[in-house]
Amino acid sequence: MANKKSLREEFTKGIVKENPVLRLVLGTCPTLATTTSMESAIGMGVSAAIVLVCSNIVISALRKVIPQKVRIPCYIVVIASFVTIVQLLVKAFVPTLDQQLGVYLPLIVVNCIILGRAEAFAGKNGVLASAVDGLGMGIGFTCALIVMSAIRELLGAGSLLGHELLPIPPMTIFILAPGGFFVFGIVMALANKLAEAGGGKKAELGGCKACPMASSCEKLANGGCEKSAESDEKDKEAVK
Amino acid sequence: MKIFFSILLTAILTNNYILSKFLGICPFLGVSKKLNTAVGMSAAVIFVMLLSSAVTYPLNTFLDKHGLGYLQTIVFILVIAALVQLVEIVLKKYIPALYASLGIYLPLITTNCAVLGVTILNIDNGYSFSHAMINSLGAGLGFMVAMVMFAGVRSRLESCQVPKFLQGLPITLVAASLTSLSFLGFTGLVENMFA
Numbered sequence: 001m002a003n004k005k006s007l008r009e010e011f012t013k014g015i016v017k018e019n020p021v022l023r024l025v026l027g028t029c030p031t032l033a034t035t036t037s038m039e040s041a042i043g044m045g046v047s048a049a050i051v052l053v054c055s056n057i058v059i060s061a062l063r064k065v066i067p068q069k070v071r072i073p074c075y076i077v078v079i080a081s082f083v084t085i086v087q088l089l090v091k092a093f094v095p096t097l098d099q100q101l102g103v104y105l106p107l108i109v110v111n112c113i114i115l116g117r118a119e120a121f122a123g124k125n126g127v128l129a130s131a132v133d134g135l136g137m138g139i140g141f142t143c144a145l146i147v148m149s150a151i152r153e154l155l156g157a158g159s160l161l162g163h164e165l166l167p168i169p170p171m172t173i174f175i176l177a178p179g180g181f182f183v184f185g186i187v188m189a190l191a192n193k194l195a196e197a198g199g200g201k202k203a204e205l206g207g208c209k210a211c212p213m214a215s216s217c218e219k220l221a222n223g224g225c226e227k228s229a230e231s232d233e234k235d236k237e238a239v240k
Numbered sequence: 241m242k243i244f245f246s247i248l249l250t251a252i253l254t255n256n257y258i259l260s261k262f263l264g265i266c267p268f269l270g271v272s273k274k275l276n277t278a279v280g281m282s283a284a285v286i287f288v289m290l291l292s293s294a295v296t297y298p299l300n301t302f303l304d305k306h307g308l309g310y311l312q313t314i315v316f317i318l319v320i321a322a323l324v325q326l327v328e329i330v331l332k333k334y335i336p337a338l339y340a341s342l343g344i345y346l347p348l349i350t351t352n353c354a355v356l357g358v359t360i361l362n363i364d365n366g367y368s369f370s371h372a373m374i375n376s377l378g379a380g381l382g383f384m385v386a387m388v389m390f391a392g393v394r395s396r397l398e399s400c401q402v403p404k405f406l407q408g409l410p411i412t413l414v415a416a417s418l419t420s421l422s423f424l425g426f427t428g429l430v431e432n433m434f435a
Binding site for chain 2: 025028029030032033072073076077080081083084087088102103106107109110111112173176177178179180181182184185186188189192193196
C-alpha cells in the first residue's frame with residue numbers, strides 16, 4: 001500500500017489537515033502547559049515527536065504479534081519505555097530543559113496523540129507508513145506548540161527564544177494559566193476560520209473517536225460517554 | 241496539622257490541577273457540559289487518585305531501594321491502568337449501586353494525565369506518605385471544584401449568542417481562561433493564612 005504519493009499524504013496530513021492539536025484537539029495538556037516559552041515548547045514538541053515516531057515503528061512492527069485483546073496495555077508499555085528513554089536522555093544532556101518541562105516530560109506517556117496514533121494508525125499499517133505518519137503528526141504537534149509559544153512569549157515576556165524584542169512592558173498574564181487558555185482559544189478560532197475558507201470542518205472534541213480507549217469501551221454503542229451517562233440517569237430514575 | 245491544611249488548600253485553590261497546572265484538560269473540556277456528569281467524573285477521579293497514590297507511593301520507595309528509579313514512569317502507568325480495571329471489576333460485582341454512578345467514568349480515567357501527574361508530583365515534591373495522600377485528596381477536590389464551576393459557566397454559555405468563528409471549542413477555551421483568571425485571585429492566600 002505504501003507507494004510514494006500516499007506516503008507524502010501520510011506525512012502532510014499530520015501537519016495541516018489533521019493537525020493533532022488544532023484540528024483533532026488531542027494533547028491539550030502539554031499544549032497549554034509547555035508553551036510559556038518557545039524553548040520549552042520546542043523541547044516538548046521534539047521529545048513527543050521522537051516518542052511518537054519510535055513507538056509507531058515498534059507497534060506497527062509488532063502488530064501481528066500483539067494479541068488483539070491486550071493491545072492497549074502493550075501499547076502503553078512500548079510508549080512508556082520510549083518516554084523513559086527520552087526522559088533519561090534529556091536529564092543527561094539538556095538538564096535545563098528537564099527543569100522547564102518538569103512533570104510534563106514523563107506525562108508524555110498519557111499524551112492522547114501518541115496512544116491515539118498507535119490505536120488508529122500504527123496498529124493497522126506497515127512500518128514505513130507508520131513512521132511517516134508519526135513524523136508528520138510529531139511535526140504538526142511541534143508547529144502548533146511553536147505558534148502558541150511565540151504568541152505567549154512575545155506578549156507575556158516581550159521576547160522570543162530568550163531574546164528581548166518588544167520595547168513595551170510585557171503582559172505577564174499571557175504566560176500565566178489564563179493566558180494559555182485564551183491564546184489557545186483564539187488560535188483555534190483562527191484555525192477554524194482558515195479551515196472554513198479551505199472547505200474543511202470545524203475543530204471539535206473528537207469525543208469517542210479520538211479517545212484511545214474507544215475500542216475497549218462499551219459506551220460507544222450507546223452513543224458516547226455523555227449520552228450513556230444521561231441514559232444511565234434515566235434508567236436510575238425509572239427504577240425509582 | 242497546619243501543614244495538612246496548607247497542602248490541601250494549595251492543591252485545591254492556588255495550584256488547582258486543571259486551572260493552573262493544566263492536568264486533566266481533556267475531561268475538563270469533554271465531560272463538563274452537564275452538572276451531574278461533571279460531579280460523577282470528578283468523584284471517580286478523586287477515588288482513583290487516592291487509591292493510586294496509596295499504591296504507587298510505597299512502590300516507588302521499593303523501586304528506589306533497589307536502584308530501579310528509572311522504571312518509575314512505566315510502573316506507575318501500568319499500576320494505574322491495572323488498578324482502574326480491577327476497581328471496575330470489583331465495583332461491578334460487589335457494589336453495583338456505586339458502579340452505576342462511577343463505573344462509566346473509570347475507563348476514561350486510565351489515560352487521564354491528572355492521575356499520573358499527581359502520583360509523580362507526590363514523589364517529586366518529596367512528600368511523606370500522609371502528605372502525599374492529603375495532596376492527592378486536594379488535587380481531586382480541586383478537580384471537582386473546577387469541573388463543577390465550569391459546568392455552571394458552560395450552561396450559561398449555551399444560551400449566549402457567540403460570534404460564528406468563536407462557536408464551539410474556542411469560546412469554551414476563552415471561558416476556561418476567565419475561570420482560571422478567577423483562581424489567580426487565590427495567589428498568596430494559603431501562604432498568608434498560615435504565616
